[in-house]
Amino acid sequence: MDSGINMICFGACYAIALALELSGLWTRIRLRRVACLMVTAAGLVAHTWYLGKRVAELPAAPLASHHDWYLLAAWVLTTIYVGTLFYYPKKSLGVFLLPAILALVGAASLAATKPLASFEAPRVWGLVHGVFLMLGTVAVLLGFVAGLMYLMQSSRIKNKTLASGRLRLPSLEWLERANSRALGTATVLVGGGFITGILSRLAQQGDRGFVPWSDPVVLSLTAMMGWLIIAEVFRLIYPAARQGRKVAYLTIAAFVFLILVLAIMTFGGDSLHFKSETIGQAAPTAGGPT
Amino acid sequence: MNLRMIGWSHHEAKLDVRQMLVFDPAQTAHALGAWQQRFPQSELVLVSTCNRVELYSACKDENRLPTADALIDAILSYHNLSREQYAECLSTFSQREVVQHIYRVAASLESMVVGEPQILAQVKEAYQCAQQAGTTGPLLHDVFQTALHTAKRITSETSLHKHRVSIPSVAIAELASCVFESFDGKYVLILGAGEMAEETLRYLRDAGSPEIHVVNRHEERGRQVAKNWGGDFHRWEDLWDQLARADLVISTTSAEEPIVSTEAFAEHVEPRRHQRPLFILDLAVPRDFSPGVGQALGIYLYSLDDLTQACQRNEAARAAELPAAEKIITEEADRYFANAHYRATGPVISELRRGMHEPKNAELSRLFNKLPELDDHARQEIEQFADRLVNKMLHPPLESLRDASQNGTHHGLLDALRRLFQLED
Structure with a gap:
């Protein structure tokens, strides 16, 4: 059964997380960090689901194509970002990491499947x-x-x-x-x-x-x-x-x-x-x- | 009550200006002695710190109170400075403004780092120095004593001073921590062994376990500081070696000229560091490091003025406490002036009492002579009756006088009492 999860789901989650990170540079929003963590975690779950679906469809995935390869790299980077939210909650690391993650997801959308x-x-x-x-x-x-x-x-x-x-x-x-x-x-x-x-x-x-x-x-x-x-x-x-x-x-x-x-x-x-x-x-x- | 203050502070005057005006303790004593001869009827206190140079004066006779121009001239001529350059960035206060200002200064509300504890001791020392120089009197005594009382009240009744905050602590917590992840094992070089150096070391110790190295011209004092903080002392000749090895430098010497010029740093230190990051906190006034040193690769040089931004953040965090502190200052200033005015009414009140009691005593004597059969108990009762009567008659005018002195509107009432009761001036 098609779960309906695609790249837009987690790409959008990461984009919202980046918007939240950037908003923190101009204004103080209550629970911004928690919202950031929740949105990224939701994106990571969708991302993992998507990669799992690719493995189910293509046994050699997630490294079978450039598309999967980019997405796996983005997944690793996202996991690192989630870790930084816990270890360095007061630092604006997401402002730099999330664009790299989004770039990898973007590259995956362009890369051959x-x-x-x-x-x-x-x-x-x-x-x-x-x-x-x-x-x-x-x-x-x-x-x-x-x-x-x-x-x-x-x-x-x-x-x-x-x-x-x-x-x-x-x-x-x-x-x-x-x-x-x-x-x-x-x-x-x-x-x-x-x-x-x-x-x-x-x-x-x-x-x-x-x-x-x-x-x-x-x-x-x-x-x-x-x-x-x-x-x-x-x-x-x-x-x-x-x-x-x-x-x-x-x-x-x-x-x-x-x-x-x-x-x-x-x-x-x-x-x-x-x-x-x-x-x-x-x-x-x-x-x-x- | 005639008060006047002129001064330069970090609010208006840049470090370059302040460092030309600063007085060390010996200069303060000498200057006060000289100014006492120039303004013989006035009381004088000079407050000179890294962030302010302020001269307070008071005189009972309004006509003999030094003018602002005379006070400015006194300071500038002591340092042989021209008026044009320094007169633009100073503050002048008189009367109530003076009292409120010194209260704010002592309570550190005027400090670069609001809530810093050092200023109270510095105000105290300034007053003691003036006392030793013999330039204080009852007027400034009251002003400074109430200033210290107000500062202590603000400390105890607000959380403005809840956390120990000073320029060194802000420098360590907000700036040095942007360079170093931890201070453990860092090679920390202290230049100068004054109070500021020890204050900085206190914060460094709280933040981690750095290796402390002290370089000081005065060997005995330097060794003492190094020993107090478990560090090593190095002779002044080792300055370049130590700078080449250091991760963090805190400079607080009282040298009158920069001890590290751009050229000397480039020649003796830069080639040996290989662009290794070095964070320099130049907390001295005048500067110990030429500003050009900060242009070198890997060198981050901060002077006192550069700390302004961090201090402003600090001030914002404490902004919530400021209204309470300001309220205390207003209350204390009101009380000070009420007391001062009431003291001014003292001679009139004494005259008034004397003017009432003298006829009372005369009438009692006459009465007792006419009635010799009165026993002691009866005499005592009559005397008490007369005292109560006089006191009750005096009570309303004295109460009115007290109320008027609270508001500072007692002068008319005093004149009226003098005229009504024909009191001596």
């Missing part, structure tokens, strides 16, 4: 590859959000405008730590996704296997991983890059690479990930973007 190419790869490799890259994307997004907040908070403290608004951001120390951890975690996860993608490719073709380096998605992901590794090495050898604004800049640069990868993944019709249209539709398996 058809299953990703399997190339007869072992299911486990595709699943691990997809999970790594999905979590890596979440880590880069969190780093980007933390970086933005760091730069904004740093600017507000520097310019002595802290008291001018109701935007309550975490301390610079917290944001710097979140930034560093997000960058390190993203490097590991994207690296893991990259390696499992290669292994997946080799596993499905055996001795004849080759890695399609010229594929736009593979190419952009390689560039992104290269940047993350360079950023980590830079942080290790250059003390100033371990703290302050430098970390924020590094995570924002990583986000630019992520946008590039996601744009190619979503709109790059000639990538090997879309060849399932011709060869992989019959037997879809779990898999990420590479």
Whole structure:
């Protein structure tokens, strides 16, 4: 039976939550935080229901298509946001996290719902590859959000405008730590996704296997991983890059690479990930973007 | 009762102006001594803190009360400052305004952080300093004593001071917490070992367990403060090393010029910090850090004036308590002036009583001479009768005088009594 739950349901819930968060910047509304939590929780339930429905319809979901992959990333990010409502109830983190969540939901609506190419790869490799890259994307997004907040908070403290608004951001120390951890975690996860993608490719073709380096998605992901590794090495050898604004800049640069990868993944019709249209539709398996 | 006050406060005068006008305790004593010779008939008290420099004067003779211009000139000429630059941003009060103002100052209603406890002690010290200099008298004694009483009443009857709030506490709770998630293990450098430094340390200790390091020119005092707070003392020569290592700097020295210039900071500290964030609270007047230091990457420099925004928020939170505090101030000012006026009627009342009792005693003597057969009991009864009669006759005019003095409209009544009863002026 069709439950009637679709992307508009949870997308609208998240949009209302964002409106509530933004309203808190201008005026004091009683129980705003509770309303925010309830609306987001309702959205999360609908979101979970929708993903469950996709799994029921398509056994390889929720990582079987770009659409599901985006929605799962949004789901993880929403869960993190709900956690922040409990742990940091007085901070305006939703102002930054909810647009990222809505962007992922929006990207899901644009992304293809058809299953990703399997190339007869072992299911486990595709699943691990997809999970790594999905979590890596979440880590880069969190780093980007933390970086933005760091730069904004740093600017507000520097310019002595802290008291001018109701935007309550975490301390610079917290944001710097979140930034560093997000960058390190993203490097590991994207690296893991990259390696499992290669292994997946080799596993499905055996001795004849080759890695399609010229594929736009593979190419952009390689560039992104290269940047993350360079950023980590830079942080290790250059003390100033371990703290302050430098970390924020590094995570924002990583986000630019992520946008590039996601744009190619979503709109790059000639990538090997879309060849399932011709060869992989019959037997879809779990898999990420590479 | 003739009162006048001139002064500069953080409401009108910027830090740059106030720091030129500030008096340290030695200067205060010296200045009061000099002004006593200039205004020999007047009582004088100088209140000089980070946020205000105010000169209070009182004189029994209205004609001898120093004019506002003379008081302004006294302060400016002491610092060799020109009038043009400083006369625009000052406040002048007289009579009742003076009393209400000092009440508000002592109760911290005029402070940058409403409810801060330090100002009461500073007002007290200012009065004691004037006492030692010999420039106080009964008029300002009453004003300042009632000011302290009013401040204590506001403390006990309102929740304006419920939480300990001062400039250091606002700086730590509202600003430093935007930089640091916790103060545990943070390298906190205290420059200067004065009262403000200790006040700041108190709040830091409440907020976490930082590593405390004290740098002070006066080694003995610096070591004492470091010992009191379980920190380490470092010599003044180690200033640059300490600044390079610090996470949070609280500067409260009484140096007359900045101790850290932009150039020196860029040369000795910045290259060694690698843009590591450093939060500097410059609570000193004059400034200890040149404003240019705050332009460096990773450096967040806040001076006293910069705390204004945080203090305004603090004031808003306490706004609900302000009407109650203002009501107490109005009540106390009314009481002060009623008492002052009533005291002014004292000589007339004494004359009036004397004028009634003298004829009474004369008539009693005449009566007792005429009636020598009266025994002691009868004499005593007659004396009591005469006393009661005089008191009952005096009661209505004295009550009227008391009521009039409450309203400050007693002058006409005093004149009438003098004329009716032919009292001496």
